[in-house]
Amino acid sequence: MSEITNSTPTKTPASKPVRGTAPYALSDLILLPTTVPEIIQKTWTNNMEEWAKGVPEDKYHARERHLAATAFSSEGRLITWVLVPKPGTDVTESYREAVGEGGVRGSFVENDGSKDNLERILGALETYERPGLVARTEDDGEEGVKDVSTMSVASVYVPSKYRHHGYGHLMMKLLWEEMESRKIAFTFLYSDLGPDFYGDFGWTARTCTQILIPTTMTLPTPPTARTRGSVKSITLEPVATDIQLQDLIEQDALLVRKDLEARLATAKTNNDKKAKTIVAVTPEIRSIQWLHARSFFNASVIFSQNHSPLLIQTDLKYGVRVPGSKTQFVLWHHDFTDDNLFILRWRLDPSSSSPEEDTDAIALAFAQAAKDEAKKWGLSKVVFWNGDEALAHLLGLKVETRKDSIPSLGLLNSVYPGHQPEELEWVLNQKYSWC
Template sequence: MTEATNTPTVTATATTTTTKPIRGPAPYALTDLQLVPTTVPKIIQKTWTNNMEEWAKGVPEDQYHARERHLASTAFSSEGRLVTWVLVPKPGTDATEAYKAGRSGAGGVGGAFAEDSVEEENLERILGALETYERPGLVARTEGDEEEGVKDVSTMSIASVYVPSKYRHHGYGHLMMKLLWEEMESRKIAFTFLYSDLGPDFYGDFGWTPRTCTQILIPSTFILPTPPSARTRGSVKSVALDPIATDAELQELIDQDARLVRQDLETRLAAAKANTDTKIKTIVAVTPEVRAIQWLHARSHFNASVIFAKNFPDPSKIQSDLKYGVRVPGTLNQFVLWHHDFTDDNLFILRWRLDPSSSSSPEPEDSDAIALAFAQAAKDEAKKWNLSKIVFWNGDAELAQLLGLKVETRKDSIPSLGLLNTAYPGHRSDELEWVLNQKYSWC
């Protein structure tokens, strides 16, 4: 999630109104503001209430808050990995004279923010908020220590960037991201990433640069083609698939996936060092981790069983039928993981691994059959849950060609990446490659 540009207000009822942006005097001067972390539950809940105007989509406040509490209790959000930040007035400051004069004593904000106060007057001083998740990553560089190879690093993903509509157009969003970048520079963070709904340029002012942003869309009604190899053999090889249903099965796949991602970076690093013509000097990847997949699964389960419960009246069926994905039986490198996005009517592909070069992989002529079996399984899953389409971010162009579909450029959730200057001084964004820039790293 990222800060919204539109200003529709969605309340706990079905009524939707449009709030015009306020362009009067700024409540506070930029120099009087600070970005601070908070662990106070009611302050965090106020940030959820604020961003409901954009992201609730008609969801009652109690359900929206319950979902956020549920996600905050998962392993992905535990042990200090999730931090909520608020942009608030510094101690000893007050609202601007122009703002107070314009209010003429008719309410509004004023005074400094008290970090432990949950009084409504104090909560109204939250001018913006965001969330950060500390996550494992991998970095490989062609410059520096030759023995360094692929390094395990700490990364930070940014989510829920939001300025309430009544406080916009005063530079608060810009200031919040600038202060956050400075905060990350002071920590041992190697790189940071987010998904922008404000276009490709807004976050570039602070260090995040837009990266490859494509998708493959497969309607759930789409008729899959015959594998090209079968056209010459005269038959289609049957591909059996097993569901990925348990946490233990998921853990085994993700552990192997992380090892294979590391191997991929090692191969790319060796190739980049050998190729004197390449501009790529730094290769990064967000390490696949089971906690992130489980967080997305928890989001799907809560939405199905609570927010959209009327569509799925049998809770036991949700618990038993909401699977992580499918795989080729007996393999750890032939699988697809997905996420049921009931809010936006999508089945998202989180990870798609089909390794034709692996010794345990099928013969090359059967790779198409497995890819089509994965696509069919995703279609079946989407239909089962009444989702209209499958979405594959930065999906392989060969898959699109196999399906006879176009690789589209998307204009929302634009992946944006930045290396921290304290970790990699003097780096250039055009010398940076983001490997596996797919939905599994979204939050």
């Protein structure tokens, strides 16, 4: 089983699959949440075979501890799950006969950090509980936008020596049941297994496009500047502090809610009788700070030879905005691992522009600022997931289809019984919701 990662990996040679006898019967396995440090660290060690990309184990573990200490991961929002044999079970007779005295043995003990017990971890994943919004044109006679709990899924991993026995499939099935029992409204993940694999368990693939802006590209001038000379020049200011970021995110979340309300009103005006559900992951400061913490750690520890400590401390900013504006900004994430500057949130509100300002000019200024930021940090391109086609047209670029990190979404029947996946829409399906 290939996996969903806490980063968007370039492909590395996978370990050779082991297709021997399954050590445990599927009926003898359970999915457990764990807070035991040794068990959590073992899941990191296991998935290093796919995602470490040459990073030493001590730094890899240090990064995960660094991220686990953020507000986004705190207070039970981050859960590490392990697929393990039930108490009182043991390996199958066929496995015992096949491996002789070697191999794994026995059942899993929840609070045991010993080496033998850690070898009984057959798979692992992480979930993050996050705020979301659900808008329904029909909801048992009640229309409206509701605040809900969602779960994003990441770091799904089965060690190579335990693959091809159905453990990954079982793990996702059991996770879905756990989310049903917790009354999670919807769940989402980013698949590197193509668009179909997770559909067996409830997640269905969604729009998966991107706009790529190379740092070598020369951006066009605003269309209006070619016909008139009175377009106001655009100056931008950095989004550098948590207070500035909080102001932007709070306003952004409010406007996302208003957008969903407007969509419902349009459906009602058009007398749309077909039930439809629209969801959005609520923008929140914690997720942006988590991504920033990832960038900071990678720059200062893993790729420290490429950047001066002073530059990292003073110049690794959240993004830029039109000076003083809460509705015209771009936030980004420095992905030093895979050579990208990702656009997290791009908000451009024409109604906020003064008459002498030009919306296209602001969009181009944002794109130029992102391109300059990428180049400053040695990144080769700017990546905007599911970016507006109008922006691509303005830049003279094509909207491309992605083949990895495919966003996949599921609405849980425990909260919304009887829904149809084709009637489910995900708005703002962008990088800020990735983890």
